[in-house]
Amino acid sequence: MDRPRNRSVGNRCIVQILLIGVVFLTACKDDAKEDILAEEIIAVVEEPKDIIEFGFNLNDFVVKRDTIKKGDSFGEILERNKVGYPQIFHIAEKAKDTFDIRQLQIGKPYTLLCSKDSLELPQSFIYQPNLEEYVVINFKDSIHAYTNRKPITYVEKTATGVINNNISLTLEEQGLSPRLAYKMADEIYAWTIDFRRLQKGDRFKVIYTDKYIDDTIYTGVHNIKAAYFEHNNEPFYAFEFETDSVKGIIDYFNEEAKNLRRAFLKAPVKFSRVSSRYNLKRRIAVYGYKVRPHKGTDFAAPIGTPIMATANGTVTKASYTGGNGNYVKIRHNATYETQYLHMKKRNVKVGQFVKQGDVIGWVGMTGNTGGPHVCYRFWVNGRQVDPFKQKLPEAKPISDSLKLEYLKFIKPIKSQLDNIPFESTEILDEKTLEETLEEKNNLITLNL
Template identity: 50%
Template sequence: MKKLSLLMLLMLAFVACNDDVKKEAVSEVKPKKAPPVEKEYGFVLNDFEVVKDTIEPGDSFGYILDKHGVDRGKVYEISQKVKDTFNPARIMAGKRYMILKKKDSARTPQYFIYRNDKINYTVVQIGDSIRAYTKKKPVSVKKREISGVVTSSLSEAMQKQGLSNLLVYELANIYQWSIDFFKLQKGDQFKMVYHEKYIDDTIFAGIESVEAAVFKHADKPFYAFEYEADSVTGKPSYYDEEAKALQSFFLKAPLNYSRISSRYQKRRFHPVQKRWKAHLGTDYAAAHGTPIVTTADGIVIASSYTSGNGNYVKVRHNSKYTTQYLHMTKRNVRRGQHVKQGDVIGYVGSTGLATGPHVCYRFWVNGRQVDPYRQNLPTAKNIDKAHKEAYYAHIEDLKKELDSIPYKNI
């Protein structure tokens, strides 16, 4: 009996051992899980050796490609062939780029991809054939409704709700002629219906538009509705519930500034030249690189550089009004170019006779330099009678939507 029991135990052990061997054999032939397919900029990145980096101050297109085995002759050939689409001399520090290389022993670079901004990018084909093209990442637009209340500042009200500070600039631009945002009161309330942009449905890429807003300041509601009243320009403006324009012919300032560092005055001690002289402009202090916009529609009559003005742009708006913008780090328009109110014409810098980053804004009326804050400037046109019915029909549901959003309280 003992022998039989021992035999059965040996048989069980053999079967168990055999099962383990089978399991081990099965696990050995189990296929490896393929890596997830990674796509970006229209390429399957798995097919390439990928280099991701950021342009550093002093880097040039040639220096970057040279580091990755592209000789100077080839760099020159690429630069000449793609300059109409992509100017290698204008790559900027801080911009991201990607190089896609062949998966061969030479690791030969095939593509240089330059990210112009969050949405736009340029692909430079640098392999056997050379060409360049600019494309956009897929962007979706999502509608949002918000309500907020001011406790100390508009920025703080946005931050408390986890909202982008870009909305502060949007509201400031819409209401700059109706509300003094430096004199907001505790308890002021606002509501907005707006659209946000997202890359690949997940990455926030900015504000697409503000469709409607109401700002209750000192217990008075100020409504604003986006509407394209001028089909010629195709540019929408903002009007209130009575079809009156909220915007002016001129913007109040050429940028979102932190403070006015020096006003128009006939006698001021110049901080660089160390002498008393007239200051016939308004200085707006702002961070280096802040976009500068034209305050009204017009034609660029100068985009140049002088030792005093630094990089500057001058815009003629009509036969009566001209404006000028000084000390830019970079100009964004050329002479003869038509610009619309709010178009970016340059970026804040400290070129020329300047001690820090700011823009000096100058204003001419009939050829005479004046203080814009002392002028009775024209306002934008209200919606005319012939189009009011269409406007009221357009805002009817928007106003109901705004009014249905509850106000937030302190």
């Protein structure tokens, strides 16, 4: 009778031992999982990804970013962040030879790099006057200041197009920058192609570079390296070439080394109208219809419109008189001089070399004037003349010594340009274009 009872007790012991084993194995597995998870967490903590900006690893700091607000000053910003005025004064004195802290502008960004502790005391102040430049005032250990630039990347790209309407619309349809149209129309082909009179079927190719800051911030088209424009079935090549490395003069020449521009712009302001022409027999009612010669050409434009140098030259006068107001005079060579009157403000100094298209001031109403405009005066051999009646020279041709270098320089670029295929040569008239758009809209409706 005892045997069945003993057998039952033995079975219960075996079951208990098995249960203990299962619990033990489960616990071991859980411990192993926890160990692996802990190791993964430690690995993540031990290997943070560096975030480098302004030459610092931002992981080493508490980073505070903001913009300069109205009423902000360098001292007030640091005081708000627990820096005392004696130290602020000391920092400003040490940094003044590199950066004047009074130059902080409203709306510009700044960054404070602070200690990674409970106090979070500032150790560096970084100010960005523009997208590229930044100023560092470092006062972690010793006080020193310096300026630097963010890394710039230039990416070469190509584009082609066929004109159905205008060049801006053609570029927009391809998602390209309108800056390309501006550069081609105003900087390259301004003297050879009238972009207001483009024909359907005109087409172009262009090799250009886009500019990026920190590889992420797109700042637009930097320059056009080469272009081909076919207008009325006539080809126009353009290649960028530096003719004077000292003065930084860059021009565009065709495949035969002929300069594409003229020596002088037609007007010193864009999108303006001529309100008064050069007239030596002008009579004005205010002066009793007496003859009051007008030896300039007035271009009416809103106050603040940029005034451009119409040609390369050296500023000989930048001053103010009662009649002229703020004015600038430029000598271009032994023959030609130009003058620009009634400026709101001047942007150049005497002795400064300016290039064609550089902004030398802004339209205003200073001096004797009845409305906002720039009075443009033109001298030939010391005598004021009407610029519209002059047979103005072409821009300075490329020198013989540079011509061979230029032709060698453009050879591979021209080959690259010629080998860019046009994406489409199909020209649609207005009716066909409307039908195509209607067909696309119908397809979209059906898909919906």
